[in-house]
Amino acid sequence: MQSLTTPGHRPVPVEILEAEIRRVCGAFALEPMGRSGVVNGDVATRRVGPFDTAIVALDASEVARSPRAIRQDPGEYFFLLVQDAGQCRVEQGDRVAELSPGDMFLVDSVKPSSFLYRGERSNQVSLHIPREEVVHRFGHACAGGLSISRDDPLWLAMRAVIAKMLLEEGAQAQLGEAFLCLMGAYLHGRGTGNAETLLSRALAMIDRHRADPSFGPRELAARLNVSERMLQRHFRPLGETPGHRLLGRRLELAHARLSARRNEQAAEGVTAVAFDCGFNDLSYFYREFRKKYGTTPGAVARCH
Known part of the structure; x- marks a missing residue:
């Protein structure tokens, strides 16, 4: 299976x-394999669609999140862990999964968890999905961790959306919404979630x-x-x-379209983009765009 990323392994003090x-x-606590005090690994961050994402490479023995760590640092996310290379054994409560390249596991940050690598090189992509959004979309179906089976056709669809978000820098927010809808459909198909909550329908309708x-x-x-x-x-x-959600989605759409335009189109393109993205007041569009992105629409168009 083709890798999603190419992180580097370099010697780093534990x-x-x-x-x-x-x-x-x-x-999380990191346990190395030997006593050298060095691990071959790297941690990088990316904004993948609407999600903060960590790309982690290491050859440690184990990474663990204990009850004490959770008390010190309450969880705010579900981590969708995508095994990109190597192997990893995930243990969360009574749920255990042996991850090979392509496998996915939704980790619950408020429950103790362990990730065993046995000293083998491992590359992982971890999408950080806000916990409140998951709970209010799908209820508590994901509480305590959830293994996403690659035997389900929706697994392939979810992986394809993740790959597209990784490949397209600044991928549009609707890709994130598409991914959450696929996750909802997966949970609904398992009988563990409700893909048609009012909030889920509202967010999809806004998009x-x-x-x-x-x-x-x-x-x-x-x-x-x-x-x-x-x-x-x-x-x-x-x-x-x-209203704030709708405004944010319109601004994200406008930013994506301006970023894709050629320099020579910038002068006449901003007004057209504003109207095409749901704005009928240009001064309001300029004000909110600058507030969100710290620059003007024209500057974004010229930069790209």
Whole structure:
């Protein structure tokens, strides 16, 4: 199976690599194979679609997250662990999985976990999916860890979306939404989740209609057959309102389109992009774009 990434293995002092893992992934303890105090490995970070992502290479004995570490550093994520090269044995509660290249395991950060490498070189991609979003989309179906079977056709679809997000720098946010929808379908097919929660339907609808300037929170609530107040309650765990979510998706779409335009199109392209992405007020578009990205739409177009 073709690798998703090409991380490098270089000699690193154990305490430095452990500090990098802690900085990127949270409180984990690293156990080397020998007593040399050196591990061959590396930790890199990427923004993959809408997800913060760690790319970890190492040849350690074990990496573990203990109950004490969890008390010190409460979990905020589910880590979707994709084995890219080498082997790894994942143990979380009573769930155990032997990962080979291509295998995936959804790690619950609030439960103790161990990753055994036995000193063999391993490359892994870890997508950090906000815990609140997963819980409110799918309930507690993922609590305690979940192995994603490669015998399920949806496994291949999920891997394809991950590969596309990794290949396309600054991949559009709808790829992340597509991935979460596939995960919901996988859980629903196993009878362990509900892929059609109101929040899940609302997020998918926002992604589908964000380029329509007439589509707003009121229209969204009407299509879902709920009141605007009830819709806001469902969005509250995400820390945003339906309107803020819709604005963010429109800005992400505009940024992606401006980034793809040629320099000579920049002058006349910004206005067209703004209208094509659901904005009907240019001053509002410029203000919110600068607030989100720290630069102007024209600067993004010229840069690319």
